[in-house]
Amino acid sequence: MRKEGRKLGLTFLSSLFVNMSIMISMIFLAGSAAIVRRHKPFDVHASKLSQVITGGVAGGIGVLLMVYSVQMPPIIIDLRQIPVVLTALWGRPLSAIIAASIITIYRLTMYSFNEASIWACAGLFIILTFTFLLRKTKLSMLQIGLFANLFGVLYISAHMYYFVADHSIYWSVIMPGYWIASWSAFLIAGVLILFLRRVYTSFSHLEETASIDFLTGLHNARSFDKVINASVHKAQEQNEPLALLLIDIDFFKRTNDTYGHPAGDAVLAQLGQVLAETCRAVDTISRNGGEEFSVILPGCALEDATQTAERIRKAVEERAFVLPDNSQINITVSVGVSLLAGTGMTTEQLIKQADDALYHAKKSGRNQVQVMA
Known part of the structure; x- marks a missing residue:
């Protein structure tokens, strides 16, 4: 029994590590592609088309995370909420809604349709709504991000506790592994997005400088x-x-x-x-x-x-x-x-x-x- 529990723990942690790697890689690729197209990653002033593209990319990342999820019937465990939180944190409502909708459609059509899946999908919209409500406060972007991710992790932890039958595995494997993976992935992804946005700002400044005459401030x-x-x-x-x-x-x-x-x-x-x-x-x-x-x-x-x-x-x-x-x-x-x-x-x-x-x-x-x- 102990051997099976250890095996399950290793499988669980390795799957979450794969989730982290996929998400970080995809965010980096998507952000780099946005910079190449002269768009600021996760820009709140983005055009409608850019918002749709951002939502589609975030939703695609969430789907990919589900493909490599941990199967623990009746639930599947992954980090799909993080792309939604990040999109709601830095993007526009349209992008976050599109991302959550894509993930929801995939979850309900490709996996079992049951009470657990309904609450999991509803959770995405609850989390993004909570994030947008936080954005209306006077909290800093860092505080909003931390509270939004905390809310998301708490919601999913409660969801798993309710639907996972073996609570000993929940407390010994799922909870510590999921919290460590969620916070690590969120913080790394957040730092990566900030880095990409600074790269865009530096790139734009260099591009602008290259087109301006230094002496007169006119076009060169x-x-x-x-x-x-x-x-x-x-x-x-x-x-x-x-x-x-x-x-x-x-x-x-x-x-x-x-x-x-x-x-x-x-x-x-x-x-x-x-x-x-x-x-x-x-x-x-x-x-x-x-x-x-x-x-x-x-x-x-x-x-x-x-x-x-x-x-x-x-x-x-x-x-x-x-x-x-x-x-x-x-x-x-x-x-x-x-x-x-x-x-x-x-x-x-x-x-x-x-x-x-x-x-x-x-x-x-x-x-x-x-x-x-």
Whole structure:
């Protein structure tokens, strides 16, 4: 009898260890896949589609845990409640409900339909409801998680005590093994999700940094290439106007040579401010390199684009640019304007036309706007 009990205990613990390994592996894979798709794992602000996917993945993990569950008729023991708790803790109600529903359907259709299975399935919805009620309190996320998991473990422990016939096995094997496995799995999974969310935040920050010009805070050349291609495609697809301004500081080399590179950097940074103040929120302003800037104007006809260019030129001309030694200088800019004409025009042609217009503005005396359309 003692030998059978030891054998049962080893089987029980090994099955729960398999459950832990499966759950942690699947959470890591699902979280990594979300990051690759540029989505934050278990994001409360996720779109409906992302919520459905998250719920489906969590439900799938729960089903997989049941496949490797410990069979102790009339109950099966596993860690399926943890994906539901984690989804309810960090996700949206839709995700948690989908996860619990998938697990419930699998439990009732693939295993025996009896009183034990009904209470087990009802428990999932009771646990997720309790978790969402906790989220409405002022408790920290850590406290909510600990209380939610405690409630889930207590519910399932009571469920097992009621339906397991041999209470000696319950107290000697099931209770200690299940509590250790449940808490270990929950804490490891929670730390893993926090890690994945931090990885996403770091990745997003690096990606954003890679597309921003460090001196002006505007888009850089890499970001400009990405945005202009997308803008041209959208404008041609929706048959909307699109204009491009290329802006170059007149005699900028003279400024650098006379006042020094720190002064030149100050001028570039302040010009970025002027452009941000002059353009619309929907416009994409970039520093394309050196003293050359650009503005992508979606939905902007040629006349409006020309007016914007002239407004920029005038604002720069009237602005006093403050240098690091607090002295002030005035600068001017030349602007080239081009307009996307027809569906057959390419991004390269649009940029070339703006560049040609800028060239003419320089050759015609600088501090002016030239149009090429």
